Amino acid sequence: MQNVILIIHLLLALGLIGVVLLQRSEGGGLGMGGGGGGAMSARGAATALGKVTWILAIAFIITSITLTVFAARNAEGTSVLDRITDAPAAAPATDTPELDTDALLPPPSADGAADAPLVPRAD
Numbered sequence: 001m002q003n004v005i006l007i008i009h010l011l012l013a014l015g016l017i018g019v020v021l022l023q024r025s026e027g028g029g030l031g032m033g034g035g036g037g038g039a040m041s042a043r044g045a046a047t048a049l050g051k052v053t054w055i056l057a058i059a060f061i062i063t064s065i066t067l068t069v070f071a072a073r074n075a076e077g078t079s080v081l082d083r084i085t086d087a088p089a090a091a092p093a094t095d096t097p098e099l100d101t102d103a104l105l106p107p108p109s110a111d112g113a114a115d116a117p118l119v120p121r122a123d
Contacts, residue, residue, distance in 0.1 A: 002067070002070045009063040016057060019053050
């Protein structure tokens with residue numbers, strides 16, 4: 001369900017971008033607005049595109065809130081800061097780590113062979 005709403009959200013975002021770019025600039029903004037003509041008057045086209053923009057914007061906000069609710073339900077009860085402060089303190093680093101050399105000794109063999117493979121002892 002969350003993936004479906006996310007796809008709808010992305011399609012609404014692309015549609016909203018397209019509709020806003022199609023609208024006629026009122027006030028020059030970048031100085032590229034204007035031009036017109038055609039079957040609809042400039043004011044009629046602006047009104048229709050304005051309504052489509054409002055519908056897409058409202059749907060975009062609704063999907064944003066829905067995705068936020070889904071994310072809040074999936075979140076754990078703790079904060080990220082709680083996880084940082086509850087983390088155990090790191091042990092001080094030493095120059096050389098201690099090795100358990102007894103664990104690398106070969107097991108005693110019955111025939112006394114010195115070329116037995118190294119196997120960790122089971123303690």
